[in-house]
Amino acid sequence: MKLSVIISNRNDVAMLAVTIRSCLEELKPLGPDQSEIIICDNSDKEIFAKLESVIPPPYIKSGQVKLLRQDFPCLFTARETAAKAAKGIYIACVDSHMLIGRDMFKDLVAFMDYHSGDRLMGFAHAPINWAHQHESRSKHDRDMSKSELGPWGKAYSTARPITWKGMPWICRREWFFESLGAYGALSQHRLSWGGGDMHIGIKPWLLGFRNWAVATSPGIHIGPFPKIDTPVGDPNSAIISKGDGYRYRLWSNSGNGPHAIGFLVSCYVLGGEPMMLRNKAAIQERFGRYIDLDKWWEQAKVYGKDEKAWLDERKVTTFEKLLESKPWDP
Numbered sequence: 001m002k003l004s005v006i007i008s009n010r011n012d013v014a015m016l017a018v019t020i021r022s023c024l025e026e027l028k029p030l031g032p033d034q035s036e037i038i039i040c041d042n043s044d045k046e047i048f049a050k051l052e053s054v055i056p057p058p059y060i061k062s063g064q065v066k067l068l069r070q071d072f073p074c075l076f077t078a079r080e081t082a083a084k085a086a087k088g089i090y091i092a093c094v095d096s097h098m099l100i101g102r103d104m105f106k107d108l109v110a111f112m113d114y115h116s117g118d119r120l121m122g123f124a125h126a127p128i129n130w131a132h133q134h135e136s137r138s139k140h141d142r143d144m145s146k147s148e149l150g151p152w153g154k155a156y157s158t159a160r161p162i163t164w165k166g167m168p169w170i171c172r173r174e175w176f177f178e179s180l181g182a183y184g185a186l187s188q189h190r191l192s193w194g195g196g197d198m199h200i201g202i203k204p205w206l207l208g209f210r211n212w213a214v215a216t217s218p219g220i221h222i223g224p225f226p227k228i229d230t231p232v233g234d235p236n237s238a239i240i241s242k243g244d245g246y247r248y249r250l251w252s253n254s255g256n257g258p259h260a261i262g263f264l265v266s267c268y269v270l271g272g273e274p275m276m277l278r279n280k281a282a283i284q285e286r287f288g289r290y291i292d293l294d295k296w297w298e299q300a301k302v303y304g305k306d307e308k309a310w311l312d313e314r315k316v317t318t319f320e321k322l323l324e325s326k327p328w329d330p
Helices: 014-030 045-054 057-062 075-085 104-114 173-178 196-206 261-287 293-314 319-325
Strands: 003-009 035-041 065-069 090-093 121-125 128-130 160-162 169-172 210-213 219-221
Touching: 003 014, 003 075, 003 104, 014 035, 014 045, 014 104, 035 045, 035 075, 045 065, 057 065, 065 075, 075 173, 075 196, 090 104, 090 173, 104 121, 104 169, 121 196, 169 173, 196 210, 196 261, 196 319, 261 293, 261 319
Parallel strands: 003 035, 003 090, 035 065, 121 210, 128 219
Antiparallel strands: 090 169, 121 169, 160 210
């Protein structure tokens, strides 16, 4: 099998249904029996009970769509569980609330096939866009000149190395586990949302691999949406939206530790305390309402200790030398 699409799902139902159908449409060019979709769900139990009803039955029966269950919340372990069950040579990761760009999977697979002899190949990325933006606003990478949580760059019209970005990405399944070490400390400790894309995006550079931009259609991220159990407007009026809430997009109860703890852990693993300090202001500005950095500073180092030792034994460059050399610049 050529490609396995992996999806971690947490409390998405309607949007997951849209994503699955979009994936199925864009997997057709790969040919019969050359692709699969593996969903690892870590939703609340009442949400999980509804999921199979939104997946077209013929695809469940044929095995092209597989639904796995994880009984605890954690994005990183859910993605790893889906990847471990994958049969494809390549794994491609998308969120559970996305539209897949025309020929995106086809182009990503073709890029990986063309570079199959490149032993330095890490991740290849389609650009990402958001449902409310024009396609010209698509993005391919992050600016790392001041901090790793710097602003988005742009999308590129030709293949070229990039710093890092989140999904949609593709890589060799074997490489993801054996060379990269997957999500490492973030999955080992089942941490809450935050830091995963930066973590697996910078590790390839430290280990001697390269990340690439692929000139293809963007994956379009849908949402976020407002909570549906929050009163809208005058609480005395009849216009009040009620429901069970859109908890996934609020990232509540998504793993151990506070929201965004993974950014702090990732900084320690990748570059030690100097990298933690380099990114402290950016993390504080963006996620300070969720995490007390001073309180969790030492605990983040405890979480990252084992993987940092693993990475220090294998990396071919330091984080400081990486920033100095900027191998992604043309």
